[in-house]
Amino acid sequence: MTQTILETRGISKSFGSLKASDSVSIDLRAGEIHAVIGPNGAGKSTLIHQICGGLRPDAGQVLLQGQDVTALSTAARARKGLGRTFQISALAMEDSVLENVMLGALGASGRPWRFLAPVMGDRALRDRAEAALERVGLQDNRQTRTAALSHGQRRQLEVAVALTLDPRAFVMDEPMAGLGAEGSKTLTGFLDGLRDQAPILLVEHDMDAVFALADRISVLVYGRIIATGSVDDIRTNPEVRDAYLGESA
Amino acid sequence: MIRESYLNAALLAGLLAVPLCALLLDEPFIITLATRAAILALAAVGLNIALGWGGLVSFGHAAFFGIGGYSMGILAFHAQNFMPLDLGFMVFDGTKSMPIIWLVAVVLSAFVALLIGLLSLRTSGVYFIMITLAFAQMFYYFAISWSRYGGEDGISIYIRNDFPGLDTLVPIQFFSICFAALLLALWLNARLVASPFGLALNAARQVPVRVQTVGLDPARLKLVAFVISGAITGLAGALFADLNRFVSPSMFSWHLSGELIVLIILGGVGRLMGPVVGAMLFVTLEHVLGGFTTHWHIALGAILLGVVLFARGGVIGLVCGPKGQS
């Protein structure tokens, strides 16, 4: 049996009277891509926030490699190997591409409290950052200002930053958002290769990508998981068609 | 457009050349003005670390400036009046030695910056501006009613404090001390910006969430920047007190905090030499305009307005182009 890397156990979160997460249990196993789909407002981003530490669940636990991380801060979870990309790019726009990945490498090294030595002179950090850039194919843009990158390139950079952390698991919220058909195709191919590095928990509305990538799919509606299964299970599940897919799939 | 590094070198050379010329022409007051500019620049360099790189618009840096000033005032007051200072756990004679005073000023202001920072960093934006102001105002009002050390009248120190091997009463020698302190702070600032800490701080200003997701704590990064910043401004306060041989609550006033911010914006926010240009320009304007008319504030206001409207990014932005382009 494959190892479970990331797991939530019955996490719940309410905003006032609204139950955004209603006892959600979900797991991510080594080597897989596990997609979470669901209607708008179903609580997908809320779930991601709780997994990554931006929101504290009202009840339930988040486990990373078997260890309870529910009480840890975002930064602490990142140090334990949770790599994350954002629904809207969160990058230092004024800085160069290289500086953004260097930040990841610096975070991974856990040694930011050095005040006098030039960071660019740190070979170990530099190698790690360059390797991540190469992995996503941005090595030729290392000196480009991040603000000047195209949308798709920013997505790649986000992944590169996550890669520098050498994560145990990736958590991605709508990485395809805003990408054109072609961009989606490229990114799909890229994510496909990434699963060997670490499993991916993927929230996405782009069904072409989801169906192409996912090993398993969970469907979240009104804060509850209504189904989990293979692509074919989900595609044909009438409840899912009613709540989410409609006629499109 | 001029390369920023050339401009920086020219500026420092200028700040050094002015008092040297003044020395030759026997115009000691020009040296005093240059010293004032250097000290204000030092204070603003300190603020710029928080404001320019950490994005922390502190409207309360007068607190640290004042703490530096009062460190000098109190230590020298006790030494000058031969009244030992009873700290409760120890009795201290006071001192007239600059290095000791500086140490006390830096340590005290760093400590206070730590406390203020811990509380203030819970807020952001304008709220941060105002909470830092609040803390500085508390110091201000405390100093005003602290009758033991002169209250609003402040403390006069009749003779400037000593520095081993120098005669600090000679204007050019005191200038050298201040100039050296400024150079040191600029060097530290430059190294800091290029260091791992600087990289992380820079990102923490722009996208705190990103910094968190790589496993770092943006609040702690900013806190450290705030402490370093406060310590440098505190040192400037001690020097300023020595320049005037006098401290008073006005060193804690919000005008001073505002003036430091103005210096930075005038020169260029987040530019290494921004505070230096700002201070040189401001002191010069104050001196030159004041000579023409008692209504010189109008002219100063008009000039500042001109800078904002026509020189985005301050004087350095005007000369060198926007940040990150050179």
Added chain:
Amino acid sequence: DIKVGMITTLSGGGAGLGLDVRDGFLLALAQAGRDDIELVIEDDQQKPDIAVQLADKMIQSERVDVMTGIIWSNLAMAVIPSAVNQGVVYLSPNAGPSQLAGRGCHPNYFNVAWQNDNLHEAAGAYANTAGYSNSFILAPNYPAGQDALTGYKRMYEGDLAGEVYTQLGQTDYAAEIAQIRASGADSVFFFLPGGMGISFLKQYADSGVDIPVVGPAFSFDQGILQAVGEAALGVVNTAQWSKDIDIPVNTAFVESFQAEFGRLPSLYASQGFDTANLLISALEKADPSDNEAFRAALREADFDSTRGDFRFGPNQHPIQTIYAREVIQEGDVFTNRIIGVALEDHADAYAAECQMP
């Protein structure tokens, strides 16, 4: 030539006082026809650090012989000790902090106005004569304010119905006035210089509390009386000068000042005028380069003061008569009239502590 440096407040909210001192001083120089006196005037913006730097400039670059002009005690404390220690003679046209009258007195320092406590002491003395026995006293919470209350209490013999420190720069006194109303006092003494006094008096007049008020002249001076208006009418205040002191030099001063500047002279103007005349009188006897002789000449105070008799005590602070004045209206103009002597030939309380080196 003699070089005189004047550092005074010419911009910002407190500029009116500095302007009056400057104008009084200039008038005296002009009347004396001395064109060998070069006057360097600088604006301290009411900021101590600026004042210190200007003093440095005057001493280091301009190499002035004599300095004068400072209005505010805190600025005086910042500038004077270091200036007189550098050998410059300083003539104070306004501020007289107690430190400089007592232990910190200096042969180079002369005060031509008053020691800070003087007018408050006079107010205390007047309260006794007026038969007040239960005063409510208030002043801002800063050294000059504390000195004021101390000064009043030094002479005043009655009880205190209340004693309050207000905030420096406070503009609303409703809370204090309510306390006064509730205190059962028979008189109110206040020291609230500048805008603070204007606000207090207007609000006091409107409150319907009609307990008599005394105070030092600062809140009733010509410069601000027009702004206080009717609210000040009848209030008794103490000063060493008044425009109706009936001696020729004063009458001439008031007339010529009004002719020259188009406004009535204030207390500060008279002090600036007297300071200049003291300086001129000493210059006629000695040259500042001969420090000893020059100081001796100053100590003689051999000039016609607008306030009548004037001489220096051992700490080189005035021994003078302080009057009780009453605010009156002359046509459209609010001004003061002397109603009696509060303290005759009064010297300050710190002279004994002064040991001239």
Added chain:
Amino acid sequence: MTLLRVENLTARYGASQALFGVDFTLAEGEVLALMGRNGMGKTTTVKAICRMIPSQGRLEFSGQNLHVLPSFRAARLGLGLVPEGRRCFASLSVAENLIAAARPGHWTLERVTRFLPRLGERLGQRAASLSGGEQQMLAIGRALMTNPRLLILDEATEGLAPLIRAEIWGTIAALKRDSGMSILVIDKTLSELAQVADSAAIIARGKTVWSGAMEDLSADVTEQYVGV
């Protein structure tokens, strides 16, 4: 009759040029699809039309030169924008969002809420707490409240669940069918565009590279310029 005429439109963001010559025309009652890969200048074109960024070239709306008008005047001529990223007024309620934009005409608060019932149920809710799909509806409703002659939809289905996408496409089709509204629509998915659009213009690197009737659009062209 031509409603919108865009000829040789150029625009820049600071130092970098984004549009190098965009041309197309849109007739009254027509639905035009603006297509192109990421970053090719579709949104920039829309912003230029709405006078949100400075531009040069010919820009006419029902015979009026838009270039001489500030943004709000251009809008009053009858441009209703559903912007990229929705941009609802986050701190306002749904009703306030709609009222803020209202101009007299066919579309009133009642009509809009009847047309988009999901909004009608949430009139008092703050826009910030709406789900993505609801925000998108709100942005459309808000544009309708201005009673536009031309509705501009920039990526109106981005980030939406398939079911809601279908709803929005249905809405667009209904607008075209029922009120004969002119619509300029930008979207990623060719198949859905093809169902509603009468004509198309394709932008690549800030230039129009193809324009014509929707049915004339060949697979080669889309392959080359849109990537499908």
Added chain:
Amino acid sequence: MSTILVIEQVLNGLQSGVMLFLMAAGLTLIFGVMGLINLAHGSLYMVGAFAAAAVAGATGSFLLALLAALVAAAAAGVLVETLVIRRLYAADHLDQVLATFALILIFSEGTRLIFGSFPLYLDIPSWLSGPVTLPGGIQYPLYRLALIGAGLAVAMALWLLIERTRIGIQIRAGENDREMIAALGVDISRLYTLIFALGAALAGLAGALVGAIQSVQVGMGEPVLILAFVTIVIGGIGSIKGAFIGAILVGLTQTLGSVFLPVLFRLFLDPATAMSLGASLANMAVYILMSLVLIFRPTGLMGARA
């Protein structure tokens, strides 16, 4: 300490709070809507007071003086907005700080150039002067009662304007997204000028109303400016309701602090120490209040956004 005195002091606190609100309302509007940190707001307060004093001096009419204050401050506001501020909306916050700082210098010194260095005379009109007796035998100045009334009325009207009218909604929409509201056909620049003028007029009105019981002098706006900033930060920036609550809190804290802190300390300290300690703590009270509020509610009492 009698109940009457306490009630009277509460009234005093209320009155200064209400006046503070007039300042704070404009500031919070301008900040909330335009994102502009307007340091020159205190100068508009001063302009109002000087205009009122000048007109009262010339005509003897207090109502004309108030009108003049409103008009002069609003005009100054329009001038400043169109000549300077308008060019700075796109700029950094810090540039706005520098620009409005420069405006303070120009306004203060300009006023001194025109009106001289001495304070001006502005008094309470006779029909509002003197005390009235309230139920319970409290003697309280009529003018201050009028101030409380006027302030509350303005607060109410302003709240209605912002929360209930279409213009108010558009103003708040502009606060969220200026470019977007313009693209929907709203003339946002005119709206901004209007808001700026409104904020300025309120400041001017406050200056004139308060000027009648205080000193009308150059620089009178600066202490009020700082207090007004404290107020809007306590209340939460951009919120009229917050500004009102903040203003009342600050007014009460200041007044009651200065009266009761010394009394409180006298319970366990000697009178002299109690008095000076109480007075110094009273000075700091509003700042302590503000930092406590911010430490526990980092975006103020009513604030939603940072």
